[in-house]
Amino acid sequence: MYMPFNFEWLSDDKAVISNLTGEFSVLEKHDLLEVANSEISERNKINSTSTFLYENESEKNSLSKLHSSSYARRTLNSLKSPFLFIIVPTLRCDHDCTYCQVSRANLDAAGVDLDIGSIEPIVNLIERVGKPPYKIEFQGGEPLLRFDFIKHFINRFDQDHGEESEYIIATSLSLLNNEIIEFSKNNNVHFSVSLDGTSVFHDSQRRNVIASSHQMAGNGILALSESIGIDRVATVTTITRDALRVPQDIIDGHNNLGLKNMFVRPLSPYGFASYKMDKYYSTNEYLAYYSKLLDLLVAQYDDVGIVEHMALIHLQKIFRPDKTGYNDLKSPAGYLLGSLIINYDGNIFGADEARMIYEQHKTKELVVGHIGNPDFKQHDAGIEILSNSFISEMPMCNECAYQPYCGADPLHHLSLQQDLIGDKSTSFFCQIQKGIFGKIFKMIDDKKSMKVFDQWLAYGSR
Amino acid sequence: MPDEKNLSLSFSKDKLDELVIRKALYQLTPYCEWELEETGTSWIVTAYSEKKDIKRVFDRLINDQVLRSKIDRETYQLRRKIIYKALSDIGGGA
Amino acid sequence: MEVVRKDIFHVISGSVDPGLYRADINSNRKSVGIIPNLRVNQLSDQLITSNSVQLQSDHTFSDGDILLVGKGGAVRAILSKSANANTLLVTERCDNLCEFCSQPPKEANDDVLFGMAAQALTEFQTSDLVGISGGEPFLSKKIFLAFMSTLNSLGCRTPLHILSNGRALQDISFTKKLADVCQYREVSIGIPLHGVRESTHDSLTAAPGSWKETIDGLINAGHMGFNIELRFIPTLDNLSELEKLIVFVGRTMPFISQLSIMNLEPHGWAKKNWKSLYRSPVFYSKTLESAVKIGERLGVNTRLFNYPLCHLKGEYLRNKAERSISDWKNYYPDECNDCAVMDKCCGYFKSSKNMFLEKPRKWAI
Numbered sequence: 001m002y003m004p005f006n007f008e009w010l011s012d013d014k015a016v017i018s019n020l021t022g023e024f025s026v027l028e029k030h031d032l033l034e035v036a037n038s039e040i041s042e043r044n045k046i047n048s049t050s051t052f053l054y055e056n057e058s059e060k061n062s063l064s065k066l067h068s069s070s071y072a073r074r075t076l077n078s079l080k081s082p083f084l085f086i087i088v089p090t091l092r093c094d095h096d097c098t099y100c101q102v103s104r105a106n107l108d109a110a111g112v113d114l115d116i117g118s119i120e121p122i123v124n125l126i127e128r129v130g131k132p133p134y135k136i137e138f139q140g141g142e143p144l145l146r147f148d149f150i151k152h153f154i155n156r157f158d159q160d161h162g163e164e165s166e167y168i169i170a171t172s173l174s175l176l177n178n179e180i181i182e183f184s185k186n187n188n189v190h191f192s193v194s195l196d197g198t199s200v201f202h203d204s205q206r207r208n209v210i211a212s213s214h215q216m217a218g219n220g221i222l223a224l225s226e227s228i229g230i231d232r233v234a235t236v237t238t239i240t241r242d243a244l245r246v247p248q249d250i251i252d253g254h255n256n257l258g259l260k261n262m263f264v265r266p267l268s269p270y271g272f273a274s275y276k277m278d279k280y281y282s283t284n285e286y287l288a289y290y291s292k293l294l295d296l297l298v299a300q301y302d303d304v305g306i307v308e309h310m311a312l313i314h315l316q317k318i319f320r321p322d323k324t325g326y327n328d329l330k331s332p333a334g335y336l337l338g339s340l341i342i343n344y345d346g347n348i349f350g351a352d353e354a355r356m357i358y359e360q361h362k363t364k365e366l367v368v369g370h371i372g373n374p375d376f377k378q379h380d381a382g383i384e385i386l387s388n389s390f391i392s393e394m395p396m397c398n399e400c401a402y403q404p405y406c407g408a409d410p411l412h413h414l415s416l417q418q419d420l421i422g423d424k425s426t427s428f429f430c431q432i433q434k435g436i437f438g439k440i441f442k443m444i445d446d447k448k449s450m451k452v453f454d455q456w457l458a459y460g461s462r
Numbered sequence: 463m464p465d466e467k468n469l470s471l472s473f474s475k476d477k478l479d480e481l482v483i484r485k486a487l488y489q490l491t492p493y494c495e496w497e498l499e500e501t502g503t504s505w506i507v508t509a510y511s512e513k514k515d516i517k518r519v520f521d522r523l524i525n526d527q528v529l530r531s532k533i534d535r536e537t538y539q540l541r542r543k544i545i546y547k548a549l550s551d552i553g554g555g556a
Numbered sequence: 557m558e559v560v561r562k563d564i565f566h567v568i569s570g571s572v573d574p575g576l577y578r579a580d581i582n583s584n585r586k587s588v589g590i591i592p593n594l595r596v597n598q599l600s601d602q603l604i605t606s607n608s609v610q611l612q613s614d615h616t617f618s619d620g621d622i623l624l625v626g627k628g629g630a631v632r633a634i635l636s637k638s639a640n641a642n643t644l645l646v647t648e649r650c651d652n653l654c655e656f657c658s659q660p661p662k663e664a665n666d667d668v669l670f671g672m673a674a675q676a677l678t679e680f681q682t683s684d685l686v687g688i689s690g691g692e693p694f695l696s697k698k699i700f701l702a703f704m705s706t707l708n709s710l711g712c713r714t715p716l717h718i719l720s721n722g723r724a725l726q727d728i729s730f731t732k733k734l735a736d737v738c739q740y741r742e743v744s745i746g747i748p749l750h751g752v753r754e755s756t757h758d759s760l761t762a763a764p765g766s767w768k769e770t771i772d773g774l775i776n777a778g779h780m781g782f783n784i785e786l787r788f789i790p791t792l793d794n795l796s797e798l799e800k801l802i803v804f805v806g807r808t809m810p811f812i813s814q815l816s817i818m819n820l821e822p823h824g825w826a827k828k829n830w831k832s833l834y835r836s837p838v839f840y841s842k843t844l845e846s847a848v849k850i851g852e853r854l855g856v857n858t859r860l861f862n863y864p865l866c867h868l869k870g871e872y873l874r875n876k877a878e879r880s881i882s883d884w885k886n887y888y889p890d891e892c893n894d895c896a897v898m899d900k901c902c903g904y905f906k907s908s909k910n911m912f913l914e915k916p917r918k919w920a921i
Contacts, residue, residue, distance in 0.1 A: 004537035004544065009526070020544060021807040036532045050752045050800040051807060059754050062771045064544055066808040069775050072548035073810070320855045322810040396488070399530055457853060551779075 001054055002035060002046075003063055008401040008438065015401075016441045021051045021070040022321045022404040026445040074404065077322050083130045086137045086341040086352060087122065087153070089114045089146035095172055095213060097194075098205045099238055099267050103359040104141050112344050113146060119153050121371040122342055126157075129340060132164035137192070139352075141344075144175040154187050168192055170236075173220025174208055181227045191224060193217055195235040197249040198256070205240050221257050230258060234309075237264045239289065241281050247293040255304045263309040264293065266432060283428060287435035294439060298452045307456045314440050315453055316460055317405040346371045396430070402437040469509040469516050478505065478524070482531050486523040493519055559906050561638060561883035563617075565631045572631075576672055577623045578679050579633070585620040590710070591679040594623060622676045635680045640883045643687030644673045646703070650692040652721045653762040654750075656789060656826035656833055661691055670703045678712040685715045685742075694724035701730075704737040715742035717785070722747035723766060725773030735780040744783040744813070747774060751797045752804045760793055778811040786812045789820065791833040795840055799847045806854030815851060816878075817844070819862035821905045822912035836914055841869035848876055865901040866917040881905060891916045 005019040007027075015032050018024040027035075031044045046052055051067070054060040091112035093104040105112045126134065136157070138150055154167055170192040183189070195217055196202040202214035224233050237250055254262050266286045297308055316324040341349040347367050349355040354366040397403055443449035473483060483505050487496055494511035509516050577594035578587055587593060617623070618637040625631050635642050646669050650661035677686065694700050707714075722745070725731045749770060750757040757767035777784055786809065788794075788801055798817075805815060820826050820834055837844065844860075849872075851858040860873065861880040868874050879902045888903040895901070895916070904913070 002536065004541035005533070007530075007533075020541075023803060023807045033529070036529055038536065048800065050804040055753065055755070058768055060540075062754070062768050064540060065547075065775055066771065068544045068547040068551070069778070070808050071545065072551045075548065076552055319853050320810075323855055399534075454849075454853060461855070 001038070001060065002040075002052055003054065003060075003067060005052060006399050006401040006403060007032060008434070010438055010442050010445070014442075014445070016438075017046075017052070018401045018404055019052060020067040020404065022074070022318075023049060023051045024318070024401070024441070025049050025052070026441060074321055084135050084137060084339045085126050085130065086139055086339065087114070088139050088141070088342065088344045088355070089143055089149040091141040091344050092145055093141040094145070094174055094208060094210070095142065096207045098207070099240060102139075102141070102356060107145075112141070114149060114342075114344050114346070116149060116152055118346060118371055119149070119156055122153070123157055125340075125342070125348075125371060127160075132161065134161055134165040135168070136165065137168040137170060139170045142171060142175065143169050144171050144173075144180065147175075147180055151183060154183075154189070158187065162187075166190060172206065172208075172213060172217060173224075174210075174213065174216040176216075176220040176223060181223060184224075184228050184232075189228070190232045190234065192234050192236055193221060194238065195221075195250075195253060195257075195259075195262075196237055196240075197243055197246075197253040201240075201243050201246075201249055202253070204242060205238075218257055221259070225258060230260070233259070235259060235262055237262060239264060239266055239286065244281060244285055244289045247289055247296055250293065251296060251300065251304065251306065254306055260305055261307050261309060264290065265310060266290075283431040283435060286432065287439070290436065291439045294443065298443070298449050301452045301455070307459055310436070311440060311453075312456050312460050314405070314436055315457055318437075318440070318444075319457065321404055340368075342371060400434070402434065405437065406433055469511065471507045471509070471517070471520065473505045473507070475503055475505065478528070479531060480505070482524065482527045483507065485530075486520065486527045489523050489526075490520055558887060559884055560886045560903075561636075561640070563633050563636065563639075563884040565633075572625050572629075574625050574627050576675060577625060579617055579619060579621040579623050581619040583619070585681075587620075588679050588681065588710075590675050591622065594625075620680065622680050624672075635676055635682075635686070637682075640879075641687065642682075642684070643689050643882065644676065645690060646670050646673050646688055646693050646700075647691040647695060649695050650690060650721070651695060651723060651763060652692065652766055654748075654825070655760055655762065655793075655829050656791060656820055656824075658821045658823040658826055659689070659691065660824045667696065667699055670699055674703055674706045674710070674712075677707060677714050678710040680714070681712075682714055685717055687717045687719060689719040692721055692724075693718055694720050694730075697724055697727070697730045701733055701737055704734075704741075708737065708740070713741060717744045717746060719746045721761070721766065721770060722773035722777070723769035725777050726769045728776050731773075731776040731780050731782075735782065742783075744785055745777060746785040746787055746816070747777075748787040748789060749774070749801065749805075750789065751794045752800045753797065756794050756797055760791065774809055778809060781811075784809075784812045785814045785816055787816045787818055789818045790835065790837075790840065790844075791820065792835050793833070795835055795843065798840075798843055799850060802847045802851045802856060802858070803854065806851060806856045810855065813857065815856050815858045816861050817847075817858065818880075819860075819867075821862065821907065823905065823907045827907070827912065830912060837863055837867045838869070838917070841873065844868075845870065845873055848873065862902060862905070864904060864914075864916060865897055866895070866919055867914065878902065889913070889916055 003019055005017050007015045007017045009015050010026065013029045014026055015029065016024055016026050017032065017035075025046060025048070027045050031046060034040050034044050035046055040046060040053070051063060054063050091102070091105040092107050092109050093100075094107060096104070126136070134157075136153075140146075143150060150167075150169065157165060166188050168190045173191070173193050184191075194206060195214075196206060199212060199214035202217070203212050206213040208216070221233055221235075224230075235254065239250075243249060250262065250264065254260075266283075267280050294308065294311055297304075297306055300306075313324070339351055341352055341355050343349060343355050347355070347358070348369045348371065349358065349366060350368050357363055358366050397406070400406070444453065483498065487498060487507065490496055490509070494509050494513065494516060496510065497508045499506040499508070507520070509520065572594065576591050578591045580587075580593040580595050617633040621633050621637060622635040623631050624634045633639075634644065645659075647666050648659065648662040648669075649664075649666065650657075653661065673688070680686075725734075725745075747770065750760040751767075754767040757770070758764050761767075774784065774786075786805055788798065790798060802815065805812060819837065820830075822830060822834075826833065848858045848860075858876060860868065860877045863877050865874050865877055868877060879900070881902045881904070885906045886903050887906050888898060888901075892898050892901070892903065908914070
C-alpha cells in the first residue's frame with residue numbers, strides 16, 4: 001500500500017516519483033505500473049525507499065503525520081527565507097543590450113536617478129523590514145554610473161551594520177576604476193557581472209559604443225580577481241539564439257578568465273525582450289542547449305572545475321528543500337516576503353519582475369509603497385499574488401513530481417498570460433523548469449554525473 | 463478549417479472518465495487546437511492538425527492520465543487529509 | 557587492563573555515612589552548601605585512597621567533585637571535573653525493553669534519584685554539558701518537570717543532554733511544558749530510532765506501539781524547536797534499514813542536529829543477546845559509507861560512536877568517528893600501544909573482553 005505520490009516521465013521507460021516529504025526515486029516503467037496496480041513485487045525498486053510504502057494502518061498513520069509535517073515545514077520555510085533588498089540608483093546605462101529586461105535609459109536621461117537624500121529613508125526601511133545578515137544588491141541601468149550613491153550608502157549602512165552586511169553590485173564592469181576597486185577591498189562588496197560567452201557572442205548582444213563590452217568585462221574580472229579575489233565575483237550568462245549552437249563557448253569564456261562558477265539562464269520575457277519574444281527560441285531549443293551544456297561541464301569537471309549554479313540551485317532544492325531559499329523557486333512565492341525593490345523613482349516593489357512589469361505597463365497595483373511615505377499602503381495585490389502561489393493546489397502543479405522542489409513565479413504568469421496562476425500547459429516558466437528538473441534527475445540517476453553533482457553540492461554547502 | 467486534416471477520435475464513456483479526457487486535452491493544447499463533443503455513450507475529440515503523430519501523442523497523454531487517475535483513486539483522500547493538516551498546523555502556529 | 561579513569565574507590569580509614577558528598581581537596585572552589593563536604597587528603601591517604609592499581613593521570617578526581625558513598629564503603633565519583641564526560645542516572649525504570657539494553661530496567665520506585673541528581677548538579681556548578689540518562693528519564697513526566705523546575709530555582713544553569721526513547725514526547729502538552737521549563741537552558745535530547753518499519757523497531761524494543769509513539773514524539777519535539785540527536789544502533793535485525801533510515805530522517809526530520817550511529821556495548825542484555833545482535837563493522841563498511849554519504853547529500857550530520865578506528869574502512873568513515881566512550885569504562889588493549897592514531901581513537905568498552913572483544917586490526921595508513 002502506498003502514500004500519495006506524483007510521477008513524471010524522464011524517458012519512454014523511466015519515471016521519477018516523489019511525494020510530499022520530498023523523497024524521490026527513479027523507477028522503470030514496469031515498476032511504476034506495478035505500484036499503480038498495487039501489485040508490488042519483491043524486486044520492485046520502490047522497496048528501497050523509506051516514505052512511500054506502508055504495511056498496516058499504524059504505519060500509514062505515522063507516515064501521514066510525517067508527510068504532513070514535511071509539507072508544513074517546507075511551506076513555512078518559504079515564508080521565512082533570507083531577505084534580499086534591491087536598490088536601483090539609476091536607470092541610465094552605457095550599454096544597449098538586445099535582451100535588456102529593465103527598459104534602460106540613455107546616459108543623458110533626466111529624472112531616472114535616486115537622490116543621495118533618499119539614503120536615510122532607505123536605511124530606515126531596511127532596518128524596519130529586514131534583520132541581519134543583510135544582503136543588499138545594487139542594480140540598474142548601470143549602477144556604477146552612480147558610484148557616489150553606492151559609496152554613500154555603504155558608508156552609512158556600515159556605521160551600524162558593517163559586521164553583518166553583504167553588498168552586491170550587478171554591473172557590466174565597463175566603468176570599473178581603481179577607486180571602486182579600493183573601496184570594494186575595504187568593504188564587503190561582491191560583483192555580479194554579465195558574461196555571455198567569448199567576445200563574439202558577448203559583444204553581439206551586449207552593445208557599448210565605446211569599446212568591446214566583452215573586453216571591458218574581462219579586464220574588470222581580472223582586475224577584481226587580483227585585488228578582492230575571484231570568490232567575490234559571480235557571473236550571469238543570458239543565452240540568446242546564436243549561442244544555442246555552441247555550448248562549449250560559455251565554458252571557454254569562463255575558463256579563459258579563471259572563473260570557477262557560472263550561472264546560466266534563458267531569455268526572460270520582461271523589458272525590451274518581450275516585444276521580440278518570437279524572435280528568440282522555443283523552450284525545447286533552450287533545453288536541448290542546456291542539456292548539452294551540463295553534459296559538457298560534468299565531463300570536463302576534472303579539468304576546468306566549473307560549477308553551474310542554476311543546476312546547483314535545483315540540486316539543492318531537490319536534496320535539501322528545507323534548507324534552500326531561492327526567490328524564483330518558492331511556493332508560496334518570494335514576492336514581498338523574500339525581496340523588496342527600491343526603484344530609482346522611490347517606488348517600492350515586492351519583486352524584480354514587478355518593477356519590470358510596472359516599467360512597461362505602469363501597473364499601479366504592483367507598487368507597494370514609496371520611500372517618501374513611511375507607511376506601506378494597503379497592498380491588496382500582494383495578498384492576491386501570494387495566495388495564488390501555493391502550487392500544491394494548482395492544475396498541473398498538483399500532480400507534478402517536481403512540486404516539492406519547484407515554485408510559483410506568479411508574476412511571470414501575470415506578465416505573459418495575464419493571470420497569476422497561468423495555464424501551465426503553455427507556460428514558458430513551467431516548461432523550462434520541467435525540462436531542467438527532468439535533465440537533472442536523469443543525471444542523478446547516472447553514477448558518473450552524480451559523482452560530480454556531489455562535489456557541486458559539497459561546494460554549495462561550504 | 464478547410465485545409466487542415468481533422469483527426470476524430472471516439473472514446474466510450476464506459477472506458478474513460480471525463481476528467482481523464484479533459485486533463486489529456488489540457489496537455490494537448492501546445493500541440494494543436496481541439497474540440498470535445500459529447501454523445502449519449504461517447505466522447506468525441508477532434509484534433510485540428512496536419513502533424514502525423516497527433517494520434518500517438520494523444521494516446522500517450524491519455525495513457526498517462528489513466529495511470530495518474532489510478533494512483534489518485536488510491537490516495538486522493540489521504541492526500542487531502544495530509545495537506546489540510548499541514549495548513550491548519552501552520553495556521554495554528556505549530 | 558586499566559580504564560582511562562578510575563571512578564571507584566574505597567574508604568580505608570575512618571567511617572563515612574552513605575550518601576552524597578562534595579569532595580573538598582584544597583578548598584579551592586566555593587561550595588553552594590547543598591551537599592556536605594568530605595575532606596579528602598590525597599597525599600596522606602588519610603580518609604580515602606584508591607586500591608593498588610597505578611593510574612594514568614595524576615588526579616582521579618578533583619576538588620568540588622560529587623562523591624556517592626555506598627553502604628559497603630565503596631565511593632564513586634558521580635560527577636567529576638576529571639571526567640571526559642559526565643552522565644547522571646535519574647531512574648532505572650523504562651517503558652521499553654530493548655534487546656541490547658546496557659542498563660536493563662528495574663521496576664522499583666526510584667524517584668529519590670532525581671532528588672540526588674538535582675542536588676549533585678547544583679553543587680557541582682559546571683557549565684559543561686552533563687548527560688541525563690536512565691532507564692527512561694521522562695517516564696514520570698511530573699517528576700521530570702519538577703526536577704527541571706528545581707534546578708531552575710536553585711540557580712543551576714548546567715547544559716543537559718537527555719537520553720530518552722522519545723515516547724513521552726507524543727504527549728504534546730508535556731512537550732510544551734518541557735520546552736517552557738527548558739527555555740533558559742541549553743537542552744538537547746538523544747532519541748534512538750531502530751528502523752523505518754514499525755515491526756523492526758518494535759521487535760527490537762520488545763514494546764508494541766513504541767515506534768509509533770517515538771515518531772509522534774520526534775514530530776512534536778521538532779515543532780517545539782528542541783535540539784534533537786537521533787541515534788541508530790546497528791544490529792543484525794536492522795542493519796538492512798540503515799540507508800533507508802538516513803533518507804527517512806533527512807526528508808522528514810531535517811530539524812535533527814546530528815545522527816549518531818552507535819556500535820553496541822557488550823553490557824547488560826546486549827551481552828546476553830550478543831550472538832543474535834552483533835555484526836562486525838568490518839563487514840558492513842560499504843553500507844555505512846554509502847549511508848553516511850547519502851546523509852551528507854541530504855544535509856544530515858552523521859557521526860560514528862564507539863567504533864575503534866581500525867574497524868572502519870577508509871579515511872572518509874574514520875573522519876566521522878568520535879571519541880565517544882566515557883573514560884570510566886574505556887580502555888585500550890595492549891596492541892593499541894603501537895598504533896599511530898591511538899589519541900584520535902575511542903578505544904573499547906571495558907566490557908569488550910574475551911568473546912565480546914573484536915580485536916584491533918592492523919591497517920597501513
